[in-house]
Amino acid sequence: MTRMTVKKIPALKDNFMYLVVCNETKNAAIVDPVEPSRVLEVAKESGVTLNKVLTTHHHWDHAGGNAELFKRYQEDASLGQLAIYGGNDDRIPNLTNPVGQDDTLQIGNLKVRCISTPCHTTSHICYYIESAEDKVVFTGDTLFLAGCGRFFEGTPQQMYDALITKLSALPDDTKVYCGHEYALNNLRFGNTVEPNNEDVLKLLNIAKDADLDGRRAMVPSTIGQEKRTNVFMRVHESSVQKFVGKSDPLGTMQALRAAKDKF
C-alpha cells in the first residue's frame, strides 16, 4: 500500500475538494471543504480520522464550508478536534492555524509544506506533499490545468513568482490538484495562443472527448505537463510572447491574463 491517498471530491458546479489520507495512520485532511456534509460522508466511508482543513484561499467556494464543518465538530465530540489551516487572513472563517511560506504541518506521517502564492488573493496558499512514492501539490485558484487564477488582489509579478519561481521549481512528476475543472476552456485558449503546440492539441482532444465526464478525466495534471502545455507557465517562450506582442516574460504574463479574461 502506498503511503498517501488523494481522493478527488467534485463540489458545487466545477470545484474540487480533496481528501488526503495518510494510509499508515488513517489520519486525513480535507482541502477546501465547501460541502461539509459530503466531506463527513466521504471521511466516514473511507474509515479515516479527519482532523485538519487546508484552506487555499478565502473565496466562498473554497473557504465557505469552514464554519459549518467546525460547528459539526463542536457539536459531536466523537469527531475529535478540527484544526483549520490557511494563509493569515481574517476573511478565512474559523482559521485556527495561520501559515506562510515554507511552514510545515503533518497529516499523520505525511509532511506538508506551505507555498505562499499571493495574487489571486493576497493570502493564497498552495500545499505540497512529498512521500516515498508520490509528490502532490494542491494549487487552489493559483494554478489550474492549462491556466491560472485571475489577478484579483495581486500583480503580474506575483503570479510570475508563484508559477515560474515557485511552482515550476517542484519536481516535474508532482501531481497537480487544482481548485476548479476549467481544462476544456483553458486548453482552447492555449490552442489559440500556441496553435503549433502538439502537447496542447493532444490534451485538448482528450478534454473534448471527456466533456461530460471531465471532472473525473483531466485532474490531476503534473508540473511537467503544465510546463509543456500551460501558456501561463510558458511566458519565456517566444511563441507565447509573440501572441501578445511582447518580448519580456512579465509583460507577457500581464497581457496573457488580459487576453484570457476576454476569451
Ligand SMILES: [Zn+2]
Ligand atoms: Zn478564488
